Amino acid sequence: MRVIIAGVGNVGYHLAKLLCEEGQDIVLIDKAAEKLKQAANQVDAGTIRGNSTSYSVLEEAGVSEADLLIAVTNSEDANIATAIIAKHLGAKRTVARISNTEFLYKKDKLNLKHLGIDDIISPESLAAREIKRLLKEVAITDSFEFQKGLLQLMGVNIDAKSPLKGKTMLDVAKLNPDQTFMTVAILRDNETIIPYGNTHFEENDHAYFIAQPEGVEKLLFLSGKKKEGVKSILILGGSRVGYHAARLLSARYNVKIIERDAQKCFELADQLPDAMVINGDGRNMELLEEENIQDIDAFIAVTGDSETNIITCLVAKKSGVKKTIAMVENMDYIHLSQSIGVDTMINKKLIAANFIFRHIRQGEIHSITSIHGVDAEILEFEVQEDSKITQHQLRNLQFPKSAIIGGVIRDGHGLTTPGDFRFQPKDRVVVLSKKECIKKVEDYFI
Structure with a gap:
């Protein structure tokens, strides 16, 4: 996939690093030679010095063959102009970073797609939305709803008094015979663990679950937490x-x-x-x-x-x-949040990158999010008629070990996925995947 990034500031540089890890064909545009030089030393990408609103600069970047152009310079006007020009020169999709709240809250009336801007992002607005999401429940450190709550991602701290401490996944399955929730990840000493049958919970683990609506109360009870609102x-x-x-x-x-x-x-x-x-x-x-x-x-x-x-x-x-959230610029801090006593740390660059990644991922993706501090992504795919994932029962699919299916939304109901589960076209499948195997996961849904 050919991606052009106009603007090598914090957001642009971070996106370039993440896209480089994905093996994408990247071209960076910026007026500042020093920024381009620094980026070139860290990222395998082409660089062009110049104004991204210039026809000749965009032509040199190969805009007519670009699958995606992302305009994230410090100038809102330049970002809007770059996206519009690039679209008219043949870029398949365009994304512009903006700060004007009128664009954010009235984008439907403005019909920006008609102008040539497929999507707009505001890292600040996205961060605010992330904060709102994190405040839904005090006892839960992280929360994300799929299809208006038919399935819910929940993060819970395992403390010294937690009933889950020392229990394996098999033990928890016996306590939850209806399988109304499923453990999808454990963050332990900055290491992300994909849990299986004999994996056990330890004190200070940060555990993440996918739960059906009826499983939320049961999970809170079993983890020793009380439901408290803000x-x-x-x-x-x-x-x-x-x-x-x-x-x-x-x-x-x-x-x-x-x-x-x-x-x-x-x-x-x-x-x-x-x-x-x-x-x-x-x-x-x-x-x-x-x-x-x-x-x-x-x-x-x-x-x-x-x-x-x-x-x-x-x-x-x-x-x-009861609940604390800190915004940080240094992404290394994020892994320290629970260990030093802050419930959650957020980073604008990471949040903006996750939003933009919807345009990078293959397959029919309906939502994508990251878990703060966890080296993995949560993705919601729609199963197609000929998707590979429909060919066998889950236990026989040879699904990547660095990923786990947390649940399925089918006909307006959230379902967990035991080993004999068979996927059907139109199913919405919630997957947690480490970054190194996301492409393998995508292959199951193309």
């Missing part, structure tokens, strides 16, 4: 992520947002009528105590400084906050 949220930082998160959350939750810049506070107050905006330094413990941090259900730190976000989340956790 009512009050404190957001630290009036950044774009903070704004988008408050906009999404304030209609449902009691939201406070703390921002140091007084002028920005006035702007946020005008834009967020349903949220309380507080001018102050969120690192100040006295301020947090004044805002009754001990009574807050969720604390979200999204300032521009990763260390500030982590430290304030730790302070919040110590103060009794």
